[in-house]
Amino acid sequence: MPKMTMVQALNLALRQEMERDESVVVLGEDVGVDGGVFRVTDGLIQQFGETRVVDTPLAESGIVGMSIGMAVYGLKPVCEIQFSGFSYYTLHQMENHAARLRWRSQGRYGVPLVMRAPYGGGVRALEHHSESRETFWSHIPGIKMVIPSGPRNARALLVSAIRDPDPVVFYEPKALYRAFREEVPEEEEAMPLSRSLIAREGRDLTLIAYGAMMRPTLEAAEKLHSAHGVEAEVIDLLTLSPMDDSLLVASARKTGRVAVVHEAPRSFGPGAEIIARLVEKAFYHLEVPVARVTGYDVVIPLFSRETHYLPGVPRIVHAARQLLAA
Amino acid sequence: MPKMTMVQALNLALRQEMERDESVVVLGEDVGVDGGVFRVTDGLIQQFGETRVVDTPLAESGIVGMSIGMAVYGLKPVCEIQFSGFSYYTLHQMENHAARLRWRSQGRYGVPLVMRAPYGGGVRALEHHSESRETFWSHIPGIKMVIPSGPRNARALLVSAIRDPDPVVFYEPKALYRAFREEVPEEEEAMPLSRSLIAREGRDLTLIAYGAMMRPTLEAAEKLHSAHGVEAEVIDLLTLSPMDDSLLVASARKTGRVAVVHEAPRSFGPGAEIIARLVEKAFYHLEVPVARVTGYDVVIPLFSRETHYLPGVPRIVHAARQLLAA
Amino acid sequence: MPRTRIELADAIEYLSILDENGTLDRSLEPSIPAETLLRLHRTMLLARRFDERLLSLQRQGRIGTFPPIAGQEAAHLGAVAMLRPSDWIVPAFREMAADIWRGRPLESIIVYNNGFNEAGRIPADRNDMPISIPVGSQLLHAVGIAWAIKYRGQSDVAMTFFGDGATSQGDFHEALNFSGVFQVPAIFVCQNNQWAISIPRAKQTRSPTLAQKALAYGIAGIQVDGNDLLAVYAAADEAVQRARAGQGATLIECVTYRMAVHTTADDPKRYRTDAEVEEWRRKDPITRFQTYLAAKGLLAADAVAAEEAAVQAEIQAAVDRAEEQMKRLGDPLLMFEHAYAQMPAYLKEQREEFIRLRAETQEEK
Amino acid sequence: MPRTRIELADAIEYLSILDENGTLDRSLEPSIPAETLLRLHRTMLLARRFDERLLSLQRQGRIGTFPPIAGQEAAHLGAVAMLRPSDWIVPAFREMAADIWRGRPLESIIVYNNGFNEAGRIPADRNDMPISIPVGSQLLHAVGIAWAIKYRGQSDVAMTFFGDGATSQGDFHEALNFSGVFQVPAIFVCQNNQWAISIPRAKQTRSPTLAQKALAYGIAGIQVDGNDLLAVYAAADEAVQRARAGQGATLIECVTYRMAVHTTADDPKRYRTDAEVEEWRRKDPITRFQTYLAAKGLLAADAVAAEEAAVQAEIQAAVDRAEEQMKRLGDPLLMFEHAYAQMPAYLKEQREEFIRLRAETQEEK
Numbered sequence A, B: 001m002p003k004m005t006m007v008q009a010l011n012l013a014l015r016q017e018m019e020r021d022e023s024v025v026v027l028g029e030d031v032g033v034d035g036g037v038f039r040v041t042d043g044l045i046q047q048f049g050e051t052r053v054v055d056t057p058l059a060e061s062g063i064v065g066m067s068i069g070m071a072v073y074g075l076k077p078v079c080e081i082q083f084s085g086f087s088y089y090t091l092h093q094m095e096n097h098a099a100r101l102r103w104r105s106q107g108r109y110g111v112p113l114v115m116r117a118p119y120g121g122g123v124r125a126l127e128h129h130s131e132s133r134e135t136f137w138s139h140i141p142g143i144k145m146v147i148p149s150g151p152r153n154a155r156a157l158l159v160s161a162i163r164d165p166d167p168v169v170f171y172e173p174k175a176l177y178r179a180f181r182e183e184v185p186e187e188e189e190a191m192p193l194s195r196s197l198i199a200r201e202g203r204d205l206t207l208i209a210y211g212a213m214m215r216p217t218l219e220a221a222e223k224l225h226s227a228h229g230v231e232a233e234v235i236d237l238l239t240l241s242p243m244d245d246s247l248l249v250a251s252a253r254k255t256g257r258v259a260v261v262h263e264a265p266r267s268f269g270p271g272a273e274i275i276a277r278l279v280e281k282a283f284y285h286l287e288v289p290v291a292r293v294t295g296y297d298v299v300i301p302l303f304s305r306e307t308h309y310l311p312g313v314p315r316i317v318h319a320a321r322q323l324l325a326a
Numbered sequence C, D: 001m002p003r004t005r006i007e008l009a010d011a012i013e014y015l016s017i018l019d020e021n022g023t024l025d026r027s028l029e030p031s032i033p034a035e036t037l038l039r040l041h042r043t044m045l046l047a048r049r050f051d052e053r054l055l056s057l058q059r060q061g062r063i064g065t066f067p068p069i070a071g072q073e074a075a076h077l078g079a080v081a082m083l084r085p086s087d088w089i090v091p092a093f094r095e096m097a098a099d100i101w102r103g104r105p106l107e108s109i110i111v112y113n114n115g116f117n118e119a120g121r122i123p124a125d126r127n128d129m130p131i132s133i134p135v136g137s138q139l140l141h142a143v144g145i146a147w148a149i150k151y152r153g154q155s156d157v158a159m160t161f162f163g164d165g166a167t168s169q170g171d172f173h174e175a176l177n178f179s180g181v182f183q184v185p186a187i188f189v190c191q192n193n194q195w196a197i198s199i200p201r202a203k204q205t206r207s208p209t210l211a212q213k214a215l216a217y218g219i220a221g222i223q224v225d226g227n228d229l230l231a232v233y234a235a236a237d238e239a240v241q242r243a244r245a246g247q248g249a250t251l252i253e254c255v256t257y258r259m260a261v262h263t264t265a266d267d268p269k270r271y272r273t274d275a276e277v278e279e280w281r282r283k284d285p286i287t288r289f290q291t292y293l294a295a296k297g298l299l300a301a302d303a304v305a306a307e308e309a310a311v312q313a314e315i316q317a318a319v320d321r322a323e324e325q326m327k328r329l330g331d332p333l334l335m336f337e338h339a340y341a342q343m344p345a346y347l348k349e350q351r352e353e354f355i356r357l358r359a360e361t362q363e364e365k
């Protein structure tokens, strides 16, 4: 199997889905001739032409609103919002239309669009280029919110997102775009949405994370093992909404000690929902309060300070040890 | 003291603040000549003229974006979004600018705007006129999210919101606009933001709610008392963010049994954050899992079914009794 | 060329064919078969009377809030009259005559206005979108549909409707701009009814016409007398032909008037005078069209009364059918349907919780 | 009037004063004091050389990503040159020469580009907004500021900048429309540099000019040669006078060119030819202005070299000062500041948590 970066793996998913199904079209700012500012759509316009790989004017609500129309007609638009920090312009179209047209038309019109956007910090970028606001989309009934954590699952999840009959927000951890390579099969591979994964088994405590935070979380788990002899179970959420809480609950019941890790601001963030689910379904198994290792309730600082904002291995290890000490 | 509806009380707050401070200006769709579709701004244009009560073109992002400029200059714009279901158009301006200009300019420019919007169900309205999406705003660092629950606190909180140096989203429970009257003092009255209130004292369990849900929650508490001899403590959140969790925590520590009531969809809703706070700060006092009595994770149905969607007295009483039985 | 005037490629025109006195400009009269003319008349009349009936049902508390269309029948019906069934309509919420023309049963409109989601169902044989309440947002859907039509090599068009107020919305701009850049078969029909709730046209934008906004996008623009069904028809027909020929989008401003309330929650006395309404009443699109039909010998003096009676009977039958239908509606479990193509596990749990709670709270009572 | 052409109230003009060969149209030459002309030259030169220096600092990894301005100096500097200190500037992110003109120290630009929030501070004596990255959104702030200026009865103006790409954004539309309706003293300066990253001007919108978009809003619009400082100055001066006189807003399209990368993360070879860049290089705003100054006898042949040397010295001193300053920056606790006017309780707790964790994780190591 070839080793690929996440950018290459996403590109593979797009290319193969476009080959398989001519109703798949790609659109967004700079996705065509430029191949996307991160090169995720590189080469697609050469292969599929500008009728299927569409450079749009600079208008995010327009991109999503137009994608809704395309999807209603029967196409499968995969639109790119250049950075998730500009995706808020699309909230109206997503919440008031994409999420509801199936419901409003009582089943007649689905909206099988995918809205891709790079999210998160860690790449020394400008303001608005490092945010993590997946909560906005996760809270909307009718939307699916997916965040991969590595090249292989990014590819397999994007394939499923494209095939999904409902609107999917697909946030790509830009810090992982080129951070490492993984073997990714050339042949078709899809992974079901709304399923979480056990990324590492363990019995002493549970660490729940997703996206770019999977790496420090797994590293922290290794460190907990090597330095402290602790076996952390690590769960990769993959889909935030509709959330599959079965693994989270099972793991919490097993370990009784849980920390949630995300770079989004803490208050009203994904960690809160995870805690609520655990309280609802595993309360009597929890030995200690679930910990939140998260971004702070401030705007992520400009890049000279962003590592202080982002949860890193030391904070995760520390939280885990406190859970065990309690 | 005169008895007023919430609409009258809000109108009083606006009128008095405009009298007190000529930097307060009101703007939005139909707020002038029409006095607002719910008449909250009724009579203001007659008293203050159209330079201070501004009918705008139909453009929500425009209304908020312009308000940001006004606020930066030193005015105190109070803008109205006609229904909260159309406020998503403003998310970009709110998150990327209103919430950040103080930070971006390192203290030079605050954005003391208030974005008022009626929210919530219960008035047999059209689609998009019954939503409860306060989570969006509550998750944004730099924004304050306030929801009153009665005429008197609506007035006193709006006064504080207008005087506040930071951007405030002020969601008005439209189901309560004319539902009942309360004594509201003619003389100035303000209530601090970021403070919750004990609306009813009790020792057996804690019910946490806000906005339109305060009424069924208090009614449920009465019923629990009269029919079952149970003393429920009821907390009115008033400000969702930045959240004052001290009362919640104290009450949970006292009763050990807590239910959160909101009409927003359950997943990633305000209840999740409240549960997370209680787990962080009152975990060892919780006897049973915190219950969520909320809207379901669907679009609120058109009005013939909305009462089935909205939490009502029976569901709250039932949840409370289950908490006590557990 | 130091300081020179830039010549604009496109001209904006105003079109009127049948004026408010019923005078016809024969050189511009579109050729519409007699049968179609009569069906158009019948539909306008039906829509007008049904609108009135809905208003009285609302006042009696038998339906919820709704937006009347009176005065605007020609402005939207004239635009869809030449469309094929396979063409797409992307409405706002004030196009009832077009909706009826396209096949919407009257009872479905009543049931919808009574807050039952069932009546939002779009049947498989209609390529129309459900009504769209967020002002301005639906224009982009039309652009996407038109893009897809072109992509699939079809000759259909996507026609979308909106009001004067909608032209202020950012999505309006993005939609028209995209339509120009992508040269899609989209037709933007603005029902400029002079008011956006209480905001008069002049306060909505400072451009003297709405049609000239087309100049910002390099697409065709035309202003028409929106109470003149023939002018609306002619302008739309031209736009449809342009679109089918791959020559891009058109913005049509129909100058018309909302004769009734904005919605039943509105009180127009707060913002406009009776005199203004009276003035526009004289430009009524229906009476004007009747004059035309009469002059053409298509509508005898007593035919109007017969039509009125037939229309009223049709409405009464629909009201009866609606009330019959609604007896069988209301199962709350419907609210869990159509959120996703397949109900996710967590929603299934909530649905079960709902069923359980309903039973248990019943018991408690 | 059956089918008539609508006469547009406003005309859109094109303005050029000093053409690319340095030929001057004396009849249009604005009267700018010699001293100001020289300061403008100095600022353009400084901005150009500083831009080059930033690029090399970035390539050395000494600062982060930034958007170079080379080629666009006249297009934005010319527009602010006649403003008073009390006027407001609402920039996008490619107006560095204007920023310097208004008093921004060079070292602050370096420090900002090195990811330190401190350098975003706006001093109390400047009425300018910080740079705004979300394309198109800042125009509305200018409208709000202009509204407030008018409300307060001041004669100041609010001038905002944006690119050709920004004209597609819904907020552009809403801002221009509001400015027309409210007749505020706002000036919208579009630096049409032909590209929005890889999207050429022709794919951004189908309207032949951007200036004509003013017709959609009933405001004045003009297209100018954006590499001609005199033309930009004259057009802006006219707009400023119009605004101060209470006659409303103006859209100015400055036709210019981005000669360098979009940002340092961009590779223009993917989407444009060297030949195109070369062609525009011949229209360089600085050399053209130098020809003009020389012809006026204001800039002797050897004066340019002296200016170049002075500018480089100034830049070096700023780089040194920046590196000195940065040694004292970086305290992570700053991230908790300026979220609100007063730090809320919960944020204080998080700040304490941060301090505690920092200490404890240090220990653990």
Ligand SMILES: Cc1ncc(C[n+]2csc(CCOP(=O)(O)OP(=O)(O)O)c2C)c(N)n1
Pocket: B029, B058, B060, B082, B083, B086, C094, C133, C134, C135, C136, C162, C163, C164, C165, C166, C167, C193, C195, C196, C197, C258, C262
């Ligand atoms: C985005 C949005 N903002 C506000 C509203 C509330 N609202 C409903 S209709 C309307 C006025 C619409 O005016 P216009 O576009 O002229 O259409 P008309 O009602 O005259 O047909 C307003 C403000 C809405 N539905 N959507």
Ligand SMILES: Cc1ncc(C[n+]2csc(CCOP(=O)(O)OP(=O)(O)O)c2C)c(N)n1
Pocket: A029, A058, A060, A082, A083, A086, D094, D133, D134, D135, D136, D162, D163, D164, D165, D166, D167, D193, D195, D196, D197, D258, D262
């Ligand atoms: C709302 C938004 N969408 C996307 C981006 C990413 N982006 C930054 S600059 C740019 C192109 C801007 O083009 P233009 O307005 O012509 O300005 P220029 O860069 O040419 O100065 C894009 C797409 C952004 N910053 N903001």
Ligand SMILES: [Mg+2]
Pocket: C163, C164, C165, C191, C192, C193, C194, C195, C196, C197
């Ligand atoms: Mg209207």
Ligand SMILES: [Mg+2]
Pocket: D163, D164, D165, D191, D192, D193, D194, D195, D196, D197
């Ligand atoms: Mg540009």
